[in-house]
Amino acid sequence: MTDDDEQMMSDLLRVLDTVDATTLPDVSAAQAAFAWRDMDAELAQLVFDSEHDVPADVVVRGEDEAARQLTFTTGDVTIDIEIGPDGLMGQIIPPHPASIELHQSGRESVHLETDRFGVFSVSTVAAGPTTIVARALDESWSIRTAWTAT
Amino acid sequence: MTTVTSTADADLVALAIQSDQRAWNELVQRYTRLVWHVVLGFHQLDVATQADVHQTTWLRLAEQLDRIKNPDRLGTWLATTARRECIRLLAQHDRETPLAEIDRPPNDDPLDRHLLDSERDADLWVAFQKLDERGQALIRLLLADPPFSYDDIAELLDMKRGSIGPTRQRCLDALRAELNRTTKDLS
Numbered sequence: 388m389t390d391d392d393e394q395m396m397s398d399l400l401r402v403l404d405t406v407d408a409t410t411l412p413d414v415s416a417a418q419a420a421f422a423w424r425d426m427d428a429e430l431a432q433l434v435f436d437s438e439h440d441v442p443a444d445v446v447v448r449g450e451d452e453a454a455r456q457l458t459f460t461t462g463d464v465t466i467d468i469e470i471g472p473d474g475l476m477g478q479i480i481p482p483h484p485a486s487i488e489l490h491q492s493g494r495e496s497v498h499l500e501t502d503r504f505g506v507f508s509v510s511t512v513a514a515g516p517t518t519i520v521a522r523a524l525d526e527s528w529s530i531r532t533a534w535t536a537t
Numbered sequence: 538m539t540t541v542t543s544t545a546d547a548d549l550v551a552l553a554i555q556s557d558q559r560a561w562n563e564l565v566q567r568y569t570r571l572v573w574h575v576v577l578g579f580h581q582l583d584v585a586t587q588a589d590v591h592q593t594t595w596l597r598l599a600e601q602l603d604r605i606k607n608p609d610r611l612g613t614w615l616a617t618t619a620r621r622e623c624i625r626l627l628a629q630h631d632r633e634t635p636l637a638e639i640d641r642p643p644n645d646d647p648l649d650r651h652l653l654d655s656e657r658d659a660d661l662w663v664a665f666q667k668l669d670e671r672g673q674a675l676i677r678l679l680l681a682d683p684p685f686s687y688d689d690i691a692e693l694l695d696m697k698r699g700s701i702g703p704t705r706q707r708c709l710d711a712l713r714a715e716l717n718r719t720t721k722d723l724s
Binding site for chain 2: 388391392395396398399400401402403405406407410411412414416417418420421423424426430436438439455492493514515516518531533534535536
């Protein structure tokens with residue numbers, strides 16, 4: 388890089404630092420994120436996201452155009468989730484009745500139970516970081532989905 | 538009271554795994570600006586969504602802490618996680634937003650301009666926002682603190698290591714041309 392280039396980069400750093408400082412997120416929320424570590428449930432990793440794993444141009448346009456499908460799994464237990472205009476719908480696989488907690492960073496948690504086939508739904512979900520904890524009613528397992536921004 | 542300021546990332550991660558909130562706070566202090574730099578590279582996302590990605594990235598780190606394979610490269614892990622979340626949300630955004638709305642003009646908000654001391658800095662900010670997304674993201678990664686290696690940047694932006702230099706040059710030339718144009722317009 389020439390001296391001119393070096394100068395331009397350091398000017399850019401100064402400009403970006405000044406402008407970014409006005410929007411820099413409050414670190415306290417990120418520091419508080421640590422408290423979520425204590426959830427007593429096995430982590431289910433995100434293994435499929437229709438927004439990411441299917442190219443936009445092959446998505447079939449239709450009634451569920453705006454629905455986003457996500458799959459989380461621990462290997463033994465899987466949760467399929469669909470988020471669309473009508474809220475969030477989920478299904479435990481293999482089907483199993485469970486209690487469900489829907490947590491969103493900075494919001495009240497929602498508690499509900501699945502039907503006997505492991506199906507559950509929530510009518511409204513705010514945008515933001517989200518995790519779902521599912522606990523088998525017979526206490527055979529507890530899982531939580533990896534945090535995902537919805 | 539001991540200070541953790543100069544502790545290596547790997548040691549802070551090890552302490553945080555033992556539920557040491559202070560070590561965690563230090564990690565957040567150290568890397569918030571870097572994560573934010575990566576997220577701001579996706580200027581099509583609104584600020585609320587960008588803040589969600591920032592928070593999601595830290596929640597992910599908290600939950601995955603004991604699975605981090607290479608704690609010495611924590612910056613890259615955070616940047617990769619933030620970038621992936623941005624790409625997911627951008628895909629969703631693209632599908633929901635008509636194209637016309639995405640093509641919004643660069644931010645020429647006088648409020649932003651007033652933050653900057655000199656007219657030239659204000660012009661540079663406007664010029665920077667006219668770079669394409671890739672150019673903006675590259676410049677931001679090159680300016681990140683703690684710094685990324687070229688290998689990290691190549692991986693993050695999915696570009697060849699050898700094209701980092703030329704792309705940076707192209708961006709700097711574009712900025713210079715834009716600044717010259719602005720000066721000429723005024724005279």
